[in-house]
Amino acid sequence: MSFRNFINFEELSLVNEVGKVLTKGYSLEKTLSEFLKILYSFWEVEYSFIALSYRSSQTLRIVKAFGLTENEVKRGLFESGEGIVGKVFKYGIPIVLSDLDEKNYLNKTKLKDRLPREITFIAVPIKIGGEFLGVLAIFKKFKTQENLGQGLKILQTLGTFLGIVYKLYQNMEEQEALWEEEKRELTSALEEKYKIEGVIGVSEAIKRVTLLVKKVAPTDLTVLLTGESGTGKSLIAKAIHFLSPRKEKNFITINATAIPETLLEAELFGYEKGAFTGAYNSKKGKFELANGGTIFLDEIGDLPLSLQPKLLKVLQDKEIERLGGEESVKVDVRFITATNKNLKEMIAQGKFREDLYYRINVFPIYLPPLRERKEDIPVLIDHFLNIFNRRYNKRVKITNSVVKILMEYPWPGNVREFENTLERLVILSEDEIRVDYLPSYFYSKKEEISSDTLFEKIELTEKEEIVKALERTGYNKSKAAKLLGYSLRQLDYRIKKFNIQIKKF
Ligand SMILES: Nc1ncnc2c1ncn2[C@@H]1O[C@H](COP(=O)(O)OP(=O)(O)O)[C@@H](O)[C@H]1O
Numbered sequence: 347m348s349f350r351n352f353i354n355f356e357e358l359s360l361v362n363e364v365g366k367v368l369t370k371g372y373s374l375e376k377t378l379s380e381f382l383k384i385l386y387s388f389w390e391v392e393y394s395f396i397a398l399s400y401r402s403s404q405t406l407r408i409v410k411a412f413g414l415t416e417n418e419v420k421r422g423l424f425e426s427g428e429g430i431v432g433k434v435f436k437y438g439i440p441i442v443l444s445d446l447d448e449k450n451y452l453n454k455t456k457l458k459d460r461l462p463r464e465i466t467f468i469a470v471p472i473k474i475g476g477e478f479l480g481v482l483a484i485f486k487k488f489k490t491q492e493n494l495g496q497g498l499k500i501l502q503t504l505g506t507f508l509g510i511v512y513k514l515y516q517n518m519e520e521q522e523a524l525w526e527e528e529k530r531e532l533t534s535a536l537e538e539k540y541k542i543e544g545v546i547g548v549s550e551a552i553k554r555v556t557l558l559v560k561k562v563a564p565t566d567l568t569v570l571l572t573g574e575s576g577t578g579k580s581l582i583a584k585a586i587h588f589l590s591p592r593k594e595k596n597f598i599t600i601n602a603t604a605i606p607e608t609l610l611e612a613e614l615f616g617y618e619k620g621a622f623t624g625a626y627n628s629k630k631g632k633f634e635l636a637n638g639g640t641i642f643l644d645e646i647g648d649l650p651l652s653l654q655p656k657l658l659k660v661l662q663d664k665e666i667e668r669l670g671g672e673e674s675v676k677v678d679v680r681f682i683t684a685t686n687k688n689l690k691e692m693i694a695q696g697k698f699r700e701d702l703y704y705r706i707n708v709f710p711i712y713l714p715p716l717r718e719r720k721e722d723i724p725v726l727i728d729h730f731l732n733i734f735n736r737r738y739n740k741r742v743k744i745t746n747s748v749v750k751i752l753m754e755y756p757w758p759g760n761v762r763e764f765e766n767t768l769e770r771l772v773i774l775s776e777d778e779i780r781v782d783y784l785p786s787y788f789y790s791k792k793e794e795i796s797s798d799t800l801f802e803k804i805e806l807t808e809k810e811e812i813v814k815a816l817e818r819t820g821y822n823k824s825k826a827a828k829l830l831g832y833s834l835r836q837l838d839y840r841i842k843k844f845n846i847q848i849k850k851f
């Protein structure tokens with residue numbers, strides 16, 4: 347084999363660039379278009395196209411082209427066996443045509459009419475194993491016959507690359523379609539009794555919660571919502587109110603952690619003019635404001651001990667007394683409380699009154715963390731993508747590989763963290779959400795690595811090997827090159843590329 351048979355530097359960069367694009371995780375469409383752009387930028391291919399057969403049909407269609415007009419692309423339909431493209435597809439062999447006036451060249455796209463005369467047409471199969479998937483075709487000027495021979499080889503290799511990639515995408519698409527169907531089935535199987543507007547989920551856990559909410563909403567029972575932060579307690583509290591006969595009246599939320607202890611009592615119970623310094627007017631408290639409606643005491647576990655007996659009294663008597671007031675006022679309120687704390691434990695520690703606990707724990711509803719109901723994640727993705735695409739006027743899509751990572755992540759901040767993450771991803775993304783838009787803590791090291799880091803890894807080990815070889819040979823480059831199976835120039839190129847310091851002795 348003569349030295350000329352080796353691939354030259356220009357072509358090496360071409361293959362290298364193609365490799366990078368193929369592993370970027372773009373959509374098929376974008377991958378193919380980037381691919382053809384590289385042929386142009388790195389190899390001066392001014393006209394090229396990729397024709398594929400969809401699901402082993404006998405017709406090929408141009409799915410991506412470079413340098414062709416829209417109409418030329420539209421005309422790019424080829425039957426198997428028909429013309430050059432059809433033959434390359436049918437027999438899985440490459441065809442080179444230096445004379446486009448040849449009768450076999452059918453000029454279906456009509457591109458020929460505006461091409462220079464001395465251009466060569468090469469069409470190679472896109473295949474994987476014995477399966478022919480399509481055709482990659484280029485029009486390029488070659489300086490010598492030799493260049494042409496090499497070009498053909500490169501192109502055949504690229505055709506095989508494309509075959510692998512196309513097959514991968516097809517498999518992914520099939521999986522996605524299956525998944526979509528499953529999701530549709532799951533969602534449509536959700537009967538009316540399991541549905542609450544704005545509460546998304548298909549898991550048994552969510553169904554159970556929904557069922558309980560529908561049962562308890564029409565009653566006046568006190569509800570205690572428990573679960574980690576971000577699991578939807580506030581959402582469910584509101585849902586209960588709006589499914590109750592009190593829905594036309596106020597829904598008042600008070601968060602025990604959001605208000606300083608000294609003000610909390612006045613906020614809850616209201617006060618009369620002159621009740622304390624600064625009380626220039628009388629003011630209604632939250633209980634009174636909620637009259638006829640629902641009061642939601644969020645973070646009840648953080649209610650100061652000093653206020654707990656007072657709340658207990660309201661729950662028992664349904665009466666309140668404003669601060670500085672003399673008579674008590676009847677209030678008709680429905681109580682919903684929520685906490686992410688373990689109240690039983692707090693009772694044991696003397697931080698929460700047991701009698702109050704029994705008063706609020708009439709109808710408990712537990713919201714499980716998101717990591718325990720991962721089957722909700724795909725429908726939550728749809729839900730939030732819809733919301734944020736509308737909000738930001740985008741049409742961002744998500745790929746399977748990202749869904750997979752979102753499914754595996756434990757979501758310590760539950761749906762709130764999930765919602766915020768999707769919003770961020772939609773804002774960052776143009777057309778599709780990419781793995782590398784996720785914060786790095788999303789994927790642990792052994793799982794999916796983005797292609798960029800994969801490349802870095804390969805280069806790192808390559809660098810390590812070179813350093814090792816240099817050390818072993820006492821930094822003698824020719825010896826190290828021999829050890830590594832590189833030419834001296836190749837080693838030099840890599841030493842520069844990796845910025846390896848050559849120690850002098
Ligand atoms: N099942 C769900 N479907 C849709 N959105 C949800 C769901 N659960 C929670 N969310 C959303 O997640 C965020 C956090 O929920 P929230 O009710 O505030 O949690 P918590 O009160 O338990 O901390 C809110 O924006 C809420 O609308």
Ligand SMILES: [Mg+2]
Nearest residue numbers: 579580581644
């Ligand atoms: Mg909340």
